[in-house]
Amino acid sequence: MKNTLLFLLASIVLISCNSTPESYTLTGTLTGEIADGTNVYLRKIGENGQAIDVDTAMVETGKFVFTGNSNAPEMHFVFVDELMGYTRLIIENGEIEMLAQKDSLGFATIEGTEQNDFFNDYREKSQAAQERASNIQNDMQNAGASRDTVLANALREEFDELVEEYQGFEKDYIKKHPNALISVILIDRALVTRVSSIEEVQELYNGLSPEIKETRTGEKIMKALEAQKEREEKAKNTEVGAKAPNFSGPSPSGDTVALNDILGKATLIDFWAAWCRPCRAENPNIVSVYEKYHDKGLNIIGVSLDKTADAWKKAIADDDLTWNHISNIAYFNDAIAKLYNVNAIPAAFLLDENGVIVAKNLRGPALEAKVAELLN
Numbered sequence: 001m002k003n004t005l006l007f008l009l010a011s012i013v014l015i016s017c018n019s020t021p022e023s024y025t026l027t028g029t030l031t032g033e034i035a036d037g038t039n040v041y042l043r044k045i046g047e048n049g050q051a052i053d054v055d056t057a058m059v060e061t062g063k064f065v066f067t068g069n070s071n072a073p074e075m076h077f078v079f080v081d082e083l084m085g086y087t088r089l090i091i092e093n094g095e096i097e098m099l100a101q102k103d104s105l106g107f108a109t110i111e112g113t114e115q116n117d118f119f120n121d122y123r124e125k126s127q128a129a130q131e132r133a134s135n136i137q138n139d140m141q142n143a144g145a146s147r148d149t150v151l152a153n154a155l156r157e158e159f160d161e162l163v164e165e166y167q168g169f170e171k172d173y174i175k176k177h178p179n180a181l182i183s184v185i186l187i188d189r190a191l192v193t194r195v196s197s198i199e200e201v202q203e204l205y206n207g208l209s210p211e212i213k214e215t216r217t218g219e220k221i222m223k224a225l226e227a228q229k230e231r232e233e234k235a236k237n238t239e240v241g242a243k244a245p246n247f248s249g250p251s252p253s254g255d256t257v258a259l260n261d262i263l264g265k266a267t268l269i270d271f272w273a274a275w276c277r278p279c280r281a282e283n284p285n286i287v288s289v290y291e292k293y294h295d296k297g298l299n300i301i302g303v304s305l306d307k308t309a310d311a312w313k314k315a316i317a318d319d320d321l322t323w324n325h326i327s328n329i330a331y332f333n334d335a336i337a338k339l340y341n342v343n344a345i346p347a348a349f350l351l352d353e354n355g356v357i358v359a360k361n362l363r364g365p366a367l368e369a370k371v372a373e374l375l376n
Contacts, residue, residue: 021093026066032102041079073115090115118180234341249326265297266374271347273305274315279346283319
């Protein structure tokens with residue numbers, strides 16, 4: 001009997017220590033007069049950046065309930081029909097309680113789970129800075145209205161200092177809370193708004209716990225950092241002093257033309273398109289340089305980022321571009337543009353006789369001067 005009791009007690013302790021919630025229940029209480037049957041919406045931000053409905057509930061005697069399963073904690077939003085604003089909270093498995101006044105959903109109290117506790121802690125610690133920023137902005141508006149430029153400039157400096165101080169607070173918060181979803185959300189915002197360098201973002205991301213890295217926002221940041229590293233590697237391959245990567249593509253007649261097959265004593269790789277006005281405006285200058293130096297060893301290969309073959313071929317004829325041309329008719333999805341890390345046109349790379357990049361994006365007289373230097 002004694003052994004059986006000990007076994008039961010041990011089992012209860014083991015179960016209580018290892019049990020984790022496998023679903024969530026969000027119980028909301030709204031104060032104020034809310035009609036029964038009013039719809040409440042649980043939403044989140046989808047992959048395309050648009051809000052999507054996750055679930056719908058109805059108010060009954062001032063309360064509503066959402067239930068479901070969460071694979072990982074994620075920021076959600078609660079909207080109530082005919083009420084202004086919304087409540088931000090984190091959905092994760094467990095018992096979540098929301099208490100809000102109908103006229104101030106943005107100031108709801110959220111309790112019950114670890115990630116919402118982290119979120120509440122962050123909001124409380126950042127509230128003072130947000131209020132101070134709001135006060136400075138109001139004072140700046142008043143100073144502008146009264147044309148007090150001295151005060152306006154002083155307030156602007158104070159605001160800039162506050163922004164820098166707040167950014168320091170957020171970075172420090174992230175480092176101290178590697179297990180908090182709000183930390184990865186703050187990193188994502190820093191990445192999108194570019195208030196932090198890629199190196200800083202990488203360092204902050206590296207410090208996160210594995211569980212937070214596996215959230216949807218964490219995976220998004222990981223992919224963005226990997227893409228940035230890939231762009232940086234490609235940029236190294238097309239820096240001045242690097243050997244220009246070889247490429248090939250279809251000519252207007254359908255033949256395949258490769259860079260290595262048309263290298264001259266000097267070679268210009270010109271990324272352009274019929275729809276690009278700056279490109280078309282520069283074409284007469286390139287024509288002039290080509291006519292003057294082609295017999296001395298200048299070759300050009302135009303890489304078009306056009307959307308249609310007809311527009312591309314017409315622009316070649318209209319602008320009298322008599323050099324080699326290729327295009328995959330793929331706009332900025334063109335593989336050659338990605339190889340050369342080109343995300344805006346016009347873009348140009350000037351090569352010497354060994355195919356080494358000696359200059360980039362030269363236009364007007366600067367292009368002719370560099371070509372003359374290579375051929376003389």
